[in-house]
Amino acid sequence: MNKQLQADKRKQEKALVIGAGIAGLLAARVLSGHFAEVMVVEKDELPEKPSTRPGTPQDFHPHRVLPRGDLIMNRLFPGYIDDLLNLGAxxxxxxxxxxxxxxxxxxxxxxxxxxSSSRALLEWAIRQRVQKIPNIRFVTKQVVTGLLASEDHRQVVGVRLHARKERNKERTVAAHLVVDTCGRQSKLNKWLEALGYAVPEPERxxxxxxxxxxxxxxxxxxxxxxxxxxxxxxxxxxxxxxxxxxxxxxxxxxxxxxxxxxxxxxxxxxxxxxxxxxxxxxxxxxxxxxxxxxxxxxxxxEESTRQHYEQMENWPSGLLVLGDAFCNFDPIYGQGMTVAAIEAEMLDISLQKGDLLQPDFERKVLQRMQQAIEPAWWLSAIADLRWNGVEHVGAIPLKGVAFAQKYFDLYLKTAVKQAMENHDLSMFQQYVMMNALVLSPQEIINQRTLTTLLTGDESREETQLLAELGEHDATHLQERINELIPSFTLAFDQKVPSLFSADSHH
Ligand SMILES: Cc1cc2nc3c(=O)[nH]c(=O)nc-3n(C[C@H](O)[C@H](O)[C@H](O)COP(=O)(O)OP(=O)(O)OC[C@H]3O[C@@H](n4cnc5c(N)ncnc54)[C@H](O)[C@@H]3O)c2cc1C
Structure with a gap:
């Protein structure tokens, strides 16, 4: 079948999103452009006005969208900030x-x-937009309990669910693509295991x-x-x-x-x-x-969890996952919703390219998302590992933790000094934009910047950084940096930079 025919075929198909949190809303918006019908199944009764709800216990706590997330959300929901302001944000x-x-x-x-708004108001504003999309349907007060698979279990073909108060009346709903966005409560590992899949240990x-x-x-x-x-x-x-x-x-x-x-x-x-x-x-x-x-x-x-489903060579077709169910974070850095937006964007890019037609589409999307969220995971881990009692458990150790911590100490010290003494916020803004997931950590950690940071003042920060840098040849500092920290090149490739042509001044 040629690409156009196959794409047309998809247009007649149905996608099912489990969960109507932020990731679910973003996924539904993206899928609505590529599938004939999108069904969003949510266990909560969705409130009729902006308010907290049991399925998202985090919604009482402050939620902010980082600049990278804002750019993506504004592309998916143009003018959503005006909606929020009109709603009293x-x-x-x-x-x-x-x-x-x-x-x-x-x-x-x-x-x-x-x-700036409550999480409830933000979710409400976005849901209002999603509810207006004609081919998206919300089915609420329904709890998804498992996946429905083809006989050989190689393809997910729908879900099992029951109405919230009718546990013993299980039904099935068929779909061509099922997307799990159940957040931290996701049971995807159990559902996959029930189908006979061996799920790799997540990074914790x-x-x-x-x-x-x-x-x-x-x-x-x-x-x-x-x-x-x-x-x-x-x-x-x-x-x-x-x-x-x-x-x-x-x-x-x-x-x-x-x-x-x-x-x-x-x-x-x-x-x-x-x-x-x-x-x-x-x-x-x-x-x-x-x-x-x-x-x-x-x-x-207890932990932040990064699943590694992309490592499953037999990952079933017809299944995707995004948001906290895929990777969640220590919320203090405000990354979760922005990461969900980045993942939704990766899905959108793959769908627009027609990748849905590739046999390994779902796994490729998971790989792409994984690359795109690497800076978020790395940055929050670097910061969290400063606390006593925090540890990283994963098949591959995190690269450059001690070096990056010392580097950021010296960088921040210099940036704050520059801002306070010379009223020059440029260095600090770069740092903010890296943590906003707009700039690659490599924009901050590089030979050019390192050379300006090292003034020979023998300060505690400089001495500690030099100790972490170890033996190095001053003319080949970039090579040493490349050995120490990840490259992040795949996180910021192609389409993404063009998103940032707008003034990202903060
Ligand atoms: C204290 C705290 C503060 C935070 N602050 C920020 C912040 O400042 N900025 C930021 O970006 N992020 C923040 N986060 C993270 C943010 O809340 C999450 O990243 C984001 O909500 C992820 O969205 P999600 O859709 O994946 O999951 P959720 O928003 O948790 O949504 C999951 C949805 O799935 C539904 N569901 C679950 N199981 C089922 C089922 N079996 N059947 C049907 N429906 C189901 C739930 O009812 C819910 O609606 C914070 C988190 C916490 C805990």
Missing amino acids: CNVQNSKMTRFTAYGKLELVSSQKNA LKVRFGYSTRHYRVPAHLTEKLSASSEGDPANNKGAVGLLYIEDNIAQALLFRAGGKQYPPTAPEEYEKELYSLSTPMLKELIKELEPIGAPRGFRA
């Missing part, structure tokens, strides 16, 4: 953000149009993180919304704090720690005490003005 364009780093305080102003970052979030009403006289964040100090087991504004004049404060030795408190009095003790003087002044709404709530997880 906090307009953060030109608002001040104070960031306390280990090397000093920086005042940043976000010049781009942007909205035993991060043992704890979040504790409290919501506050912001009094009307506080017209200037000053968000603030203070990085944790893992070496001294000091947690991180953050304060950000969302819709309806509400601010969310968060406390965070990793390593599992101590978790942020959820009892109101203890929470206030810890929030106060970790806050900087400016934040302390601000917090005094805020009026708590309800008690704080916690969220803990």
Whole structure:
């Protein structure tokens, strides 16, 4: 069959997405352009107004979309920021953000149009868009319990499900492509094993993180919304704090720690005490003005998990997975939804290229996604591994951990100094854009930059970095760097850079 004919055939087929979280919505939007019908099956009853729901217990906690995610979401849902602003999200364009780093305080102003909202409002705004797409149908209060496969189990041909309150009345729904986006609760490994597949051990970052979030009403006289964040100090087991504004004049404060030795408190009095003790003087002044709404709530997880399904040579056709079900992260770096957007984009690119026609399509998409999310996994692991008690467990050790940690220490120190002394934010912005998954870590870690960082001042940071760099020939520094850290070239190839022609000033 020629490509056009096969593509036309697909146009008559049905895709089924399990889960209506952020990844599910993004996947449905992408698939709607390539399949005749897209069914989204969700176990929750979807709320009729923006509100938290049981299937996404993380939605009480602050959620932000990183610039890379924003670019992709804006391509998939043009003008979604306006939707959020119309729904009452906090307009953060030109608002001040104070960031306390280990090397000093920086005042940043976000010049781009942007909205800060609760996770519930963000999901609501995106779902409104998805619900308007004529070939997408939501089927709610249905729990998927397993995969339906062809007789030889080489192809997934649908799912088994039951209505939430009717466990014993299982039904089947057929589909040509099934996409699991069940998040951290995904049971995909069990479902695959039930079909006789041997699933490779995932890579695990035993991060043992704890979040504790409290919501506050912001009094009307506080017209200037000053968000603030203070990085944790893992070496001294000091947690991180953050304060950000969302819709309806509400601010969310968060406390965070990793390593599992101590978790942020959820009892109101203890929470206030810890929030106060970790806050900087400016934040302390601000917090005094805020009026708590309800008690704080916690969220803990033992590990971040990166599945390696792409290694399964016999991965069944008709099955894909994306979002937290594929790879999840320590949320403090705000990567999860952006990574889901990157994966959805990789799926879109593959579908547009007509790759769906290739016999190994699904596995190739998984491989492509895996390459695309490598910087996110690496960066968060590098940062998490600074906490005592965090360990990486995987078939292949992570490359360049100690070197990158020392490099980022010296880089950040120099960048903050440059910003404070010369009002030059360029280095710091590069660092922010790397953590926003817009720039490759290689844009920060390279011979040119390293040469400028090494001033010979014998500071602690420089001495430690030189020790990690080890024996090197000064004229071939780039080769030494290439030995030490991953190349990330496949994460930022072809189409992706063109997305960033827009001004990514932050
Ligand atoms: C405390 C915390 C803070 C976070 N902060 C950020 C942040 O600032 N920025 C960011 O980008 N990310 C953040 N994240 C991560 C973010 O929440 C996830 O990356 C994102 O929600 C992933 O989307 P998903 O669709 O894969 O999973 P989810 O959003 O969790 O959605 C899964 C969906 O599947 C449904 N489901 C599950 N099982 C079944 C089943 N068997 N049948 C039918 N439906 C099912 C659930 O009901 C749910 O609707 C945070 C996470 C946590 C825990």
